[in-house]
Amino acid sequence: MTAAAAETRNESPEARRPRRGGRWIERWDPEDEGFWRGTGERIARRNLVFSVLSEHIGFSVWSLWSVMVLFMGPEYGIAPAEKFFLVAMPTVVGGVLRVPYTFAVARFGGRNWTVISAAMLLVPTSVAAVVLEPGTSYTTFLLVAALAGVGGGNFASSMTNINSFYPLRKKGWALGMNAGGGNIGVPVIQLLGLLVIGTAGAAHPRIVLAVYVPLIVVAAVCAALFMDNLAPVTNDTGAALDAAREPHTWVMSLLYLGTFGSFIGYSFAFGLVLQNQFARTPLQAASLTFIGPLLGSLIRPVGGRLADRFGGARITLGNFVAMGLATGVVIYASAVRSLAVFLVGFIALFVLTGLGNGSTYKMIPGIFQAQAVRRGLVGEEAAAYGRRLSGAAMGLIGAVGALGGLAINLAFRQSFLVAGSGTPAFVAFLGCYVVCGAVTWTVYLRPAARARRMARTAEAAAAASAEERRHAVYAEV
Template sequence: MTAAARARRGGRWIERWDPEDEEFWQRTGRRTATRNLVFSILSEHVGFSVWSLWSVMVLFMGPEYGVDVAGKFFLAAVPTLVGAVVRVPYTFAVARFGGRNWTVVSALLLLVPSVAAAFVMHPGTSYATFVAVAALTGVGGGNFASSMTNINSYYPLRLKGWALGLNAGGGNLGVPVLQLVALLVIGTAGAAHPRYVLAVYIPLTVVAAVCSALFMDNLAPVRNDTGAAREAAKDRHTWIMSFLYIGTFGSFIGYSFAFGLVLQSQFGRTPLQAASLTFVGPLLGSLARPAGGRLADRLGGARVTLWTFLAMGAATGAVVGAAVAGSLPLFLAGFVALFVLGGAGNGSAYRMIPGIHHDRALAMGLRGEAAAAYGRRLSGAAMGLIGAVGALGGLGINLAFRQAFLTTGSGTPAFVSFLVFYAACSAVTWAVYLRRRPGRAAAGAPAGRAGDAGLPAHARG
């Protein structure tokens, strides 16, 4: 054993990890992976809650705060931008510092925006200060990238869709849980007490950090690989999948941040009325993410992703019709459907990423653990880039709503633009990953066939 390995052993480092070896997986791998998954979900859950903090803080901001509707949409958009940017370094921090070590650090960093919000959340604070503190909550968005990269290394290819979907779905639940906490505060103490929300999340953040330190592990075989990052950045499928992930995850996080404000602005709901409705969509969307990953494991990621985009287009059409007709029930039904479909699409799209690189390894002539290692190496790097670009979709959604309400007083023009985007995503998914060509296998086939997760057998990047 090397000196470095001996030094690492005291820091909960695992020196050998081979999840594709069935004997290893059944003997020790599954148990270890499950334990790390559970506490990864806890930390990511808190991270998502902090990231979406200003989606509920704006509900507490009455006329005495002096912030108009456009200003509130911008406050909700700022954390999305910062979260997207920090996802890239967070991805590579896992290999640099270790998954367990970085989970502890990233959880503790969440205390900064939470404590800062507790100090500034009162009438009389300048708008610039609100923007600065909202930007700090962007670090919560980075937790997703590091968590997904870490868990991707723990599971065999056949289980990645379910594991990644469960990890992300549990994290995504941080959004509706935060909104439920806000509803409880507004319903009991009133809209003048936003600090009560923070009184819940500051100690919960400490719990997440302590549990990560006590129960998670670092994987020594995972190494920082700048070559993998460069290779992933040059791969056209990284950017194609980034475009598609804008449509799935960008929709989920953008709608999560904007839903309450849209209800207040489009239908005149009070803060309590809005808070009583906003949690439903993110909750169902979060629960749908593991289901989307499981469906992708069975049916192929590209097929499920295409179905999702087509259905999202139909749901958006229903929302536009409801907005024009002024029908709140139909509007809610269409909006909630967008959350559910976006969540399922998140799971299926992310399932495509490791499969794409595993298929490429097979096309290069690699087999067994060599192919699995290549897939883990490239997919881990690609996930950070794809997650970062996808999160920018949330920024676009909030800015689109801001502009729509500024110019027309309605969110309808924004929804029309989203409908066009979903049509483009559907076309790209079909053209790149599902269109059959003579003598070539279609992508998105069930496991064990070429193109399992969405990479055509003929594609070489």
Template sequence: MSDVKPRAARRGGRWIEEWDPEDEHFWRTTGESVARRNLLYSVLSEHIGFSIWSFWSVLVLFMGDEYGIDPAGKFFLVSTATLVGAVVRVPYTFAVARFGGRNWTVVSASMLLLPTVAAWIVMEPGTSYTTFLLVAVLTGVGGGNFASSMTNINAFFPLRKKGWALGLNAGGGNIGVPVVQLVGLLVIATAGDGSPRVLLAVYTPLIVVAAALAWRYMDNLAPVTNDTGAARESVRDAHTWIMSFLYIGTFGSFIGYSFAFGLVLQNQFDRTPLQAASITFIGPLLGSLVRPFGGHWADRFGGARITLFTFLGMAAATGVVIMASRAESLAVFLVGFIALFVLSGVGNGSTYKMIPGIYQAKARALGLRGEEAAAYGRRLSGAAIGLIGAVGALGGLGINLAFRQSFLATGSGVNAFVSFLAFYGLCSVVTWAVYLRGARRAASVGGGATVAGGRPSEVPAYTGV
């Protein structure tokens, strides 16, 4: 392992050549104000990115019978955007180190104009389904903003603040989903469900503003270098894939349910577009607002504990949804479904807090201390975050495809929910077996264990995990 060294001074850009947030004096006198400023504009850009990524969860509400697309076709449009958003997270993660966090935020925000303008052009009856699919592919770029934003903000904050910072960054971005759904509701309520271009007109200037503010106020961190060795090491590390699996259960659920909620209400409970739009924003909004609390509670009580309680709660809420679906009780269904959003938001915050904690614990197990351990943790967690975020987002694809198949086969989403219940049970078992049982065993023998080269459960008893 080699320390990450700052590159040579750059000209013509906002580059910070030295950055050590673990140094308390540096953090108190200089680092915190800079980090908070970058966090603010990162949240804004990521927020708009999430709104664009989730466009199709709203645009399908404008697509009446005259569009000639059945429910399965609409679920597939949503799934396409989800898939692309997951895949592009991998290159977006490494773009931060290649181009700089501020520079890439400007580029990635500007790219959101592509799907917005394309949707403006094609969003009308008579457009081919293939054309709609291509535009759904373009909207996937909004999903990549999350990975680059999280990787960037992860480098700005000290380990003791990462749960709060990453939770706030992600939560502020996630709110882009309910916000675009609220805007869609307002458009449908005022201009009617035949006016999707009004929604698109709202977001075009916001994209330009987000890119301009990032250009003016954000910074690049020179010490964050493009480390392909870290990427290879994180791919080989079992924890990367275990956390990816768990993140499928938290974020995959959040984004999958966010995209599918309106369609489920329309097709399972015969809600009109306006009736569906008046409800769909509630779950994503609450799930986004609680995400920082998930990170904060993970800072305080341990990410694995909060994550385990989250999955157990999601399993219980899914059971409520299944019973309500079979009883055709919309009120009980909404209670259970919105609980799923809230719990997934808490789990999003706690799982992301676990990632840097795991690699910090691994650094200590390797005998590293101080800044050397912190640099190692930042190096691997920065690489792992993008990969975990990409795989986790694929959970949203799985949820929408499961709904599509369930509605095709039975006209109901019950079968899909049964499969989700089994998955949350498995996530609970994995969380306990890998990160809680092993931590207790380590604590009983003095709080240390060998992570590198050892079993995945051999994580030191550390509150960040």
């Protein structure tokens, strides 16, 4: 018996029985306060820590080519517009992979899939080390960059897995910590790229790859040793169809496209924008690009925590208003070519995307929990319904959000081709934030819609016990 199995059996005889080779938890009820305090919280926290480690390295690999292009000087023969498309390739592949990665957790187990998905990161890093040299064709670079998309898929499986471990009242914080710790992988690899360029020079990109290969091995081994599978999270292909038929899935996809799509798109494009619009050298660009992603990653758990306390929809709406204002600053700075003002506005955008990432992801389980209550479900039955649909929806929503990063890089590419500046692209992004803010208010905060939703929830919950009604409060979005 493994140490984790012994730990859980000692604390709760029903909590675990060996299954399919061990490290399977048979009973998991985080909404039960006694179970959570006595057994669940410690196990959930341990799985969260090693989930963050794996996802962190996944994000680093996903954003690998946003750093590699800084090493690719004139000798590579790749035009600036082609570089925007190159860094977009991992984005689109990662977005598409998020859907199957979501359901891999139920098919293989969260711990098992974390081991597999972490080990798969060795493929894009190893292949990049082979081809990264002048004379390699642009098509080859595109194909190898696409392989890095597996790092983007890790996010969906990691979030789906952690969503199942935590009770609804703590999901905003837990999902924010998991995603924020993963998102930090973007600025970390950018800092490493800066260190390599500043010390060894731009001719040595393979040093970056050499650092990550052993880290990938460590992440896979730690997942195998310290994480767990949840047996109640069973394979359910019907959940995907049910989530896809749910209008809220697509509403939240739009909102997440506005927040996370902006975060990952800006992260990948920041260095290229500085080089092409403000004539920064690779070293100068690298010395600035990590700041925004770092702050945006660190503040994501704060967005989740604020959403836990004040409601995800309120925080999300205020965030889109602020993103619109920050984009206005960036448009002004871009038009007058003021680097200082541009950096202030752009870094503010990064911070706001991080806040919005946390608040929008908190809304997802709350929406489906509220639906469960309106259907007359209570207690664990309602929680199971919410976990089932929110877990499936997260894969679809995460995929659409990631594709927003592709749209941003393509918009920049076209903007620089046509206008020689990123200003037209930022104007388009401003329009997107206005639409996202309007949708948030109309669907989730407009007084008439909110009153109808609360009335339906209150009617459905009227027969629930006091304890069940207390949990229903957390269904507010």
